[in-house]
Amino acid sequence: MIMVTPSRKPRVAADAKDGAETLDFGMLPGLVGYVLRRAQLRVFEDFIRSFEPLALRPAQFSALLLIEANPGRSQREIAAGLGIQRPNFVAMMDEFEARGLARRTRSEVDRRSHALMLTPAGTDLLVRAKAVVAEHEARATAGLSEPDRLRLLALLKAM
Amino acid sequence: MIMVTPSRKPRVAADAKDGAETLDFGMLPGLVGYVLRRAQLRVFEDFIRSFEPLALRPAQFSALLLIEANPGRSQREIAAGLGIQRPNFVAMMDEFEARGLARRTRSEVDRRSHALMLTPAGTDLLVRAKAVVAEHEARATAGLSEPDRLRLLALLKAM
DNA sequence: TATTGTTATACTCTATAACTATA
DNA sequence: TATAGTTATAGAGTATAACAATA
Numbered sequence: 257m258i259m260v261t262p263s264r265k266p267r268v269a270a271d272a273k274d275g276a277e278t279l280d281f282g283m284l285p286g287l288v289g290y291v292l293r294r295a296q297l298r299v300f301e302d303f304i305r306s307f308e309p310l311a312l313r314p315a316q317f318s319a320l321l322l323i324e325a326n327p328g329r330s331q332r333e334i335a336a337g338l339g340i341q342r343p344n345f346v347a348m349m350d351e352f353e354a355r356g357l358a359r360r361t362r363s364e365v366d367r368r369s370h371a372l373m374l375t376p377a378g379t380d381l382l383v384r385a386k387a388v389v390a391e392h393e394a395r396a397t398a399g400l401s402e403p404d405r406l407r408l409l410a411l412l413k414a415m
Numbered sequence: 416m417i418m419v420t421p422s423r424k425p426r427v428a429a430d431a432k433d434g435a436e437t438l439d440f441g442m443l444p445g446l447v448g449y450v451l452r453r454a455q456l457r458v459f460e461d462f463i464r465s466f467e468p469l470a471l472r473p474a475q476f477s478a479l480l481l482i483e484a485n486p487g488r489s490q491r492e493i494a495a496g497l498g499i500q501r502p503n504f505v506a507m508m509d510e511f512e513a514r515g516l517a518r519r520t521r522s523e524v525d526r527r528s529h530a531l532m533l534t535p536a537g538t539d540l541l542v543r544a545k546a547v548v549a550e551h552e553a554r555a556t557a558g559l560s561e562p563d564r565l566r567l568l569a570l571l572k573a574m
Numbered sequence: 575t576a577t578t579g580t581t582a583t584a585c586t587c588t589a590t591a592a593c594t595a596t597a
Numbered sequence: 598t599a600t601a602g603t604t605a606t607a608g609a610g611t612a613t614a615a616c617a618a619t620a
């Protein structure tokens with residue numbers, strides 16, 4: 257039985273930038289959905305800014321990683337792994353091919369499907385991306401000790 | 416110095432529903448951005464389903480809570496607290512008024528701004544919404560003990 | 575001149591139906 | 598008949614510029 261205590265008292269600063277307003281957030285800071293969403297937006301903000309020089313969005317970075325680690329898999333398999341709809345993965349693969357980062361080749365065993373793999377340029381970009389993501393990760397978890405970072409990952413996965 | 420260990424070995428099930436495929440997720444399960452995003456999507460999925468009977472989206476629930484806890488505040492203040500742009504809050508307030516959940520009244524002190532407050536119907540809806548959110552929270556954190564749930568909230572806020 | 579609420583607009587993400595070519 | 602990739606499309610959510618009323 258979870259109580260979700262209202263905790264009405266603590267008034268927190270809404271946003272220092274637009275006035276010295278103070279808002280009562282009520283039960284929101286006690287709800288995982290709210291706190292999770294806010295944290296995720298903060299982390300993605302830094303991720304997106306960090307990856308602007310490489311022109312990669314979060315989903316694109318994940319897609320390239322998945323293709324690298326699973327060469328020869330189909331679009332359906334990679335899209336399913338990413339949790340995105342198959343139709344929405346088409347444009348992403350189109351861009352990867354246009355930028356010379358990945359290739360589609362018709363599968364020999366099932367000529368309906370595409371075998372995906374990175375190009376050398378795609379592999380090179382991922383090398384740089386992994387350095388960028390390590391710096392991003394350090395910034396995103398700057399407020400946590402390494403044991404706390406691992407504990408956070410474990411708690412998120414246990415949900 | 417964070418190592419972001421690749422941990423290439425563990426192959427995890429991609430999705431049991433569409434074949435017995437197995438994908439190597441590489442470093443992704445070690446990145447807070449990725450794990451956070453996945454957890455947030457899972458939680459929101461349950462939230463959205465839970466709130467379908469009340470016809471409330473997550474942002475709408477937060478907005479009603481904020482208006483209830485801070486009656487008389489302006490659209491700019493509530494929108495800033497929610498982290499949404501002022502223009503995008505206009506349609507949400509329009510819907511609240513159309514559904515009889517909240518009201519805008521011109522402020523006496525600054526006739527440019529609107530003083531927001533809930534209607535009795537809005538207050539009633541929030542009573543039901545708070546019961547729904549407590550059940551949702553229990554489901555979302557079913558895999559966590561109460562100390563772990565609090566630890567998770569603390570770690571997310573410490574990031 | 576600056577700010578509040580507003581309109582219009584655009585861009586990203588996401589979700590679904592339906593087509594084609596293969597199986 | 599079912600599936601992979603594709604096209605078209607529609608709906609959220611989000612971001613910015615500009616306007617009228619008011620400060």
